[in-house]
């Protein structure tokens with residue numbers, strides 16, 4: 001028991017002596033939170049769309065007006081005048097334009113004579129997101145042209161949209177936060193539990209421990225608890241910072257603090273158990289470094305942290321089903337975003353704790369008491 | 372110090388701090404230690420001397436419970452290390468070849484953590500740390516992070532750390548490798564002082580001849596996993612034929628020159644070292660030298676350099692292994708980390 005505490009003491013003293021680990025564990029998830037949170041979930045703006053007017057009638061003028069209303073309000077696109085359809089197509093293909101709207105000859109005449117008037121739209125469908133956004137916006141525009149009464153309403157509703165966009169990406173940023181917190185714990189465990197452990201082994205620090213009368217159990221428990229403690233600190237720090245960035249005031253209510261704190265403890269314990277199990281027989285310091293990227297992809301992305309699990313194919317759902325990351329993300333989402341009850345997070349807490357315990361039980365006999 | 376109960380004591384090992392019987396270590400097909408037997412008496416400084424790769428670290432690791440013994444037995448203070456490793460661990464202090472102190476922590480923190488790993492009670496812990504720091508002359512640096520210390524200071528800090536639980540038997544694996552000559556002498560003096568103050572038995576490995584000669588009561592020469600000689604430094608030196616070594620280099624030695632040198636008075640053996648350099652073992656240095664100079668003048672062979680020395684452990688090593696330890700050291704230039712199971716350098 002005292003020997004186990006000595007191991008923990010050493011790890012903690014090291015941890016607090018140099019803030020490198022803490023900072024490293026925090027920076028990656030924070031950068032991801034801020035960059036991904038702002039990069040995704042936003043709306044398309046200022047896409048360059050050519051207008052090729054081959055009609056020159058008054059319906060073409062209406063379309064241009066509607067276009068400039070979009071241009072000055074939601075700013076999905078900016079209109080660029082083209083006279084030649086072939087050139088417009090070519091420029092979309094070359095990436096100089098995001099799309100082109102073709103108003104064919106005789107469009108106004110067909111419109112008045114009810115002869116099935118048609119507009120042409122050229123999009124670059126190699127970029128799905130862009131093509132979809134343009135199509136949607138254009139469809140809206142055509143719909144509003146078809147119902148003259150609605151046109152008047154567009155302007156106020158566009159203004160309202162502008163106000164909402166003062167905080168344009170906050171929702172996705174909130175959505176990402178639980179994943180970022182889990183990621184901070186994972187990075188801490190990966191570096192503080194995995195890499196440092198193997199480095200210590202390779203450097204001979206463990207050789208020093210192994211000549212003392214410490215038991216395997218004391219050593220495994222000591223190293224695991226120390227690793228979990230570091231991850232808990234990283235997790236708490238990111239929860240607080242992230243809640244401030246995302247404007248989640250409810251995170252600071254005492255009842256919620258207890259809930260997310262327990263989730264963070266269970267997650268840290270599970271992550272560290274997993275890491276220790278993977279590293280228990282590893283000798284080469286390159287291995288944890290090589291595994292970092294793979295594990296990150298294998299565990300973080302299927303967890304539902306950045307995209308809903310419900311959108312995954314079956315085989316990917318299997319990974320997310322056993323992945324402790326999923327439970328951490330699910331639990332933290334319930335607590336931080338939905339202010340859910342204890343019942344909602346109890347399964348996550350249970351899974352994470354059992355996962356940690358099982359990993360520990362397997363690691364102890366695998367741990368070698370000799371060099 | 373607590374009274375040790377010595378249950379499971381192996382009969383016939385009283386008065387022996389360490390006893391190793393026909394010990395073997397195999398890594399796969401490779402035999403790193405090939406059946407070594409020796410005893411270390413209580414209170415002795417015992418040296419394992421051999422070039423890099425001889426198997427010194429492997430021997431120490433088996434004796435200190437760090438790696439399993441393939442066959443044979445090792446007893447520490449009477450305890451069989453395979454059967455009762457924890458009892459053995461309690462009586463030994465070990466300084467492995469690699470630096471095992473945590474460089475981010477201070478000297479005192481390192482010592483305190485080890486004292487806790489050995490279960491030393493708090494009061495004794497603090498007293499021990501103070502005393503040991505004084506003994507290794509590091510009191511002033513007690514709160515300095517290990518990474519800020521020089522190599523010699525680090526080694527002394529390690530020595531203090533290895534003794535924090537008052538072990539009776541102290542193992543040091545190449546404690547002076549990589550140190551400058553002044554620091555090396557400081558470490559020797561420290562070990563001598565600690566040994567007499569604390570009634571320690573010390574087993575030390577080294578590939579420095581002068582170190583083994585100056586420091587050790589008895590020396591075991593190890594080569595290729597085998598023990599090739601074991602005695603006091605004095606006895607080892609006298610066991611080598613000849614009392615003096617004459618080293619001579621000629622401008623250009625004619626062919627058959629070695630045979631003519633061998634015929635000189637008192638010469639027992641001649642070694643051709645290449646580039647007209649010869650090593651002569653002789654019972655009478657002065658007579659051989661005179662005869663050598665006369666011969667050279669007569670034959671018109673010009674002498675470039677000439678030195679006469681007493682036999683040293685270097686000559687002992689050459690005598691028992693047929694090779695020069697110095698050459699081995701050149702091959703293994705610099706500090707070499709001992710290999711670990713599963714890791715090949």
Ligand SMILES: Nc1ncnc2c1ncn2[C@@H]1O[C@H](COP(=O)(O)OP(=O)(O)O)[C@@H](O)[C@H]1O
Pocket residue numbers: 398401403421422423424425426427428429430709710711712713714
């Ligand atoms: N874990 C290991 N696996 C394979 N070979 C090893 C291992 N450890 C040591 N050896 C080999 O055993 C021999 C003795 O090594 P060692 O005891 O470290 O020598 P020394 O300490 O005298 O320099 C060397 O040839 C070394 O390569």
Ligand SMILES: [Mg+2]
Pocket residue numbers: 424427428429468544545709
């Ligand atoms: Mg060695």
